[in-house]
Amino acid sequence: MKKLLNSFILLFLLWGFGAYSFAQSFTAEVGTLFLSDKPTEQFGNLKILTGVIKKGDKIEIYAETGRKFTATITKIKGDSDDEVKLLKAGEYGFFDLTFTEDPGTGKDYLRAGYKAYSLGYKPNIASIKADAEAKVTASVNFKSTLDGKPFRGKVTYKGASYWRKGVKNLLEKPYLQLQFRAVDEPDDRNLTIQIFYPKESVAKYTAKDMEVNFSGTADGNTTNTEMYGFVNGKGNTDFSLEITKWQKISSKKAIISGKISGELKEVKLLGTPKLKHRFSDGIFENVEVEVFNEVYDLKVK
Known part of the structure; x- marks a missing residue:
């Protein structure tokens, strides 16, 4: 009976951890970003595509080149401009972000259109590159040799x-x-x-x-x-x-x-x-x- 109870507790803990991890997963798309006085601190908007994003979450944003930007969410504001603790899929808000390094450097600097993911998520870089190229191709209205x-x-x-x-x-x-x-x-x-x-x-x-x-x-x-x-x-x-x-x-x-x-x-x-x-x-x-x-x-x- 004791062994059965321990197995049940272990199963419950594993299920709970899995549910917690799943709840923490999300994807979002970066909108307009604004610099503050510190290069590693930016604020701007994100559109939540899947999951839930909370204040304090760490996010990873990927450029189409595969470059990764890591940041912590320090503040979230909803559509009404009131500070909130979280936003869900389909919602749009303003975020204060603190990055581990200056995201404004390089040709693949952080900008609108990049996708954001929960910490540790492994996106399909080939798919990101293909999506980026599709957007570029769709925007082209002049071609020449x-x-x-x-x-x-x-x-x-x-x-x-x-x-x-x-x-x-x-x-x-x-x-x-x-x-x-x-x-x-x-x-x-x-x-x-x-x-x-x-x-x-x-x-x-x-x-x-x-x-x-x-x-x-x-x-x-x-x-x-x-x-x-x-x-x-x-x-x-x-x-x-x-x-x-x-x-x-x-x-x-x-x-x-x-x-x-x-x-x-x-x-x-x-x-x-x-x-x-x-x-x-x-x-x-x-x-x-x-x-x-x-x-x-x-x-x-």
């Missing part, structure tokens, strides 16, 4: 705009601006194109109609920052852009598609530019353009 190699980009925030009457004290004439940022790390280059007096229809433009800037670093090393392009329609180049679709959605929005190709020369303050980049078969599709109908004044925005 750059110097014989694939180049992918997406429109930056507010990167597609049309000012019908220009911008006060900056560029006081109608122009369309498109800005695409490289999506394949460590490449952080931006391609910015401004078309002067654009037609709100299908049209072709050459260098005399545009200003183009292609700058940043291909390898992520800021000491290798480069700049190519030309200003004020004065490019001695075959660079061209064709709008193949201009769909007016409203007085404040249009959807456009087009083609880009041609050569961009190195920008130098002194000496003759020798280096060149060539875009071939560039295509952008269904880019949403914000339209400003009056003179835009940056000082009152």
